[in-house]
Amino acid sequence: MLQSQPYRGFTFRSPAVTVCGGNAIHQLGTVLKDLGASHVFLVADRLVHQLGLTRGCEQSIALSGLSLTLFSDVEGEPDSQLIRRGQQQLLACGADFVVGIGGGSALDAAKAIAVLGDYDGLISVFKVGGLASRHVGLGAIPTTAGTGSEVTDITVIKEVETGIKVPVKGPALVPDLALLDPALMLDVPASITAATGIDTLTHAVEAYVSRNANLLSRAYAYHAVETLVQALPVAVGYGHDLDRRYEMAVAAYKAGLAFSNAGLGLTHAIAHQVGARYHIAHGVANAVLLPYVMAFNALSCEADYAELAQALGVAREGMTTREKCRASVLAVRQLVLDLGLPTNFADIGIVERDLPQLAEQAMKDICLVGNPRQVELAQIESLLKQVIAGELPAGYC
Ligand SMILES: [Fe+2]
Numbered sequence: 001m002l003q004s005q006p007y008r009g010f011t012f013r014s015p016a017v018t019v020c021g022g023n024a025i026h027q028l029g030t031v032l033k034d035l036g037a038s039h040v041f042l043v044a045d046r047l048v049h050q051l052g053l054t055r056g057c058e059q060s061i062a063l064s065g066l067s068l069t070l071f072s073d074v075e076g077e078p079d080s081q082l083i084r085r086g087q088q089q090l091l092a093c094g095a096d097f098v099v100g101i102g103g104g105s106a107l108d109a110a111k112a113i114a115v116l117g118d119y120d121g122l123i124s125v126f127k128v129g130g131l132a133s134r135h136v137g138l139g140a141i142p143t144t145a146g147t148g149s150e151v152t153d154i155t156v157i158k159e160v161e162t163g164i165k166v167p168v169k170g171p172a173l174v175p176d177l178a179l180l181d182p183a184l185m186l187d188v189p190a191s192i193t194a195a196t197g198i199d200t201l202t203h204a205v206e207a208y209v210s211r212n213a214n215l216l217s218r219a220y221a222y223h224a225v226e227t228l229v230q231a232l233p234v235a236v237g238y239g240h241d242l243d244r245r246y247e248m249a250v251a252a253y254k255a256g257l258a259f260s261n262a263g264l265g266l267t268h269a270i271a272h273q274v275g276a277r278y279h280i281a282h283g284v285a286n287a288v289l290l291p292y293v294m295a296f297n298a299l300s301c302e303a304d305y306a307e308l309a310q311a312l313g314v315a316r317e318g319m320t321t322r323e324k325c326r327a328s329v330l331a332v333r334q335l336v337l338d339l340g341l342p343t344n345f346a347d348i349g350i351v352e353r354d355l356p357q358l359a360e361q362a363m364k365d366i367c368l369v370g371n372p373r374q375v376e377l378a379q380i381e382s383l384l385k386q387v388i389a390g391e392l393p394a395g396y397c
Pocket of ligand 1: 202282
């Protein structure tokens with residue numbers, strides 16, 4: 001796909017500064033000072049704070065002589081009331097740099113608080129591309145390897161007034177600083193490591209074949225897949241393997257850069273509906289859906305999936321493009337099985353009568369824009385029936 005448009009221009013956005021490594025957290029104060037911070041507003045998951053994972057941040061910020069205000073109210077997915085409370089406290093304390101620490105929810109909350117400033121209306125008015133500037137610095141420190149929120153230009157906030165989850169996208173949401181410290185991820189439970197890891201894989205695979213992919217996003221996506229297939233099973237099996245945690249953090253970062261700049265596809269378009277309606281964890285929904293969507297999309301991007309066979313470790317000499325493509329789909333399904341994640345809708349409580357509404361909502365999802373194959377409502381319904389039955393199309397057995 002990309003080879004046919006070698007001269008197509010693109011803009012690629014990423015954090016200005018990335019700090020990686022074991023104990024990177026101890027560099028936080030110095031780096032923030034270099035970025036011009038004098039007063040840090042630290043937005044944390046409540047649990048992350050209770051577990052003592054913010055201690056390194058607090059110590060490093062204090063040692064650098066910076067002021068600190070802690071906001072550790074984030075519990076579950078952020079909503080507009082939480083964001084408003086955060087905005088008010090940020091304005092009251094006069095901090096000039098917001099840093100989020102935690103899973104995707106805390107980072108999304110920090111990004112929204114930093115960008116919305118003193119705005120107190122409906123968040124949905126911004127929607128896609130509506131946020132271009134902010135007046136404070138922004139940093140992100142993930143404690144799980146999954147969403148890639150530390151690098152992306154997206155935040156998702158539930159609007160209390162309307163009850164809808166609003167994805168807001170814009171250049172101002174890309175953090176100035178991403179800090180990856182795998183030591184913060186050592187105690188993430190195996191089930192969450194597996195689900196967030198498959199979310200990372202889905203970001204990479206969907207970005208790689210996106211219609212809006214570019215040279216850089218493809219490189220990041222490919223390498224994210226290559227790293228992830230080696231590191232994820234070990235990290236799930238033995239969470240205290242610091243090297244594999246480090247590799248997973250970097251894979252999530254790369255996959256985040258890839259999809260932030262290239263977009264996603266049909267897997268996410270459906271997973272968003274499954275998450276909203278059935279409260280199924282995002283990574284679990286992706287794990288169920290990804291192999292089926294790959295099999296569906298193969299008509300339009302067989303060569304791209306064939307390339308990924310190398311990264312997935314399943315390409316063999318003498319294989320045709322079609323064989324490599326199929327090997328990629330089956331490798332993804334096998335990884336999902338190996339990690340103990342569900343592979344069909346029945347396992348997560350979704351039944352046939354739910355399908356028409358899921359399909360209808362998925363057709364409206366913004367992620368469909370980048371999907372490599374054009375999609376019609378009936379095709380999504382037919383794909384979802386395969387997911388109920390737990391059977392990939394003929395040729396993938
Ligand atoms: Fe995702």
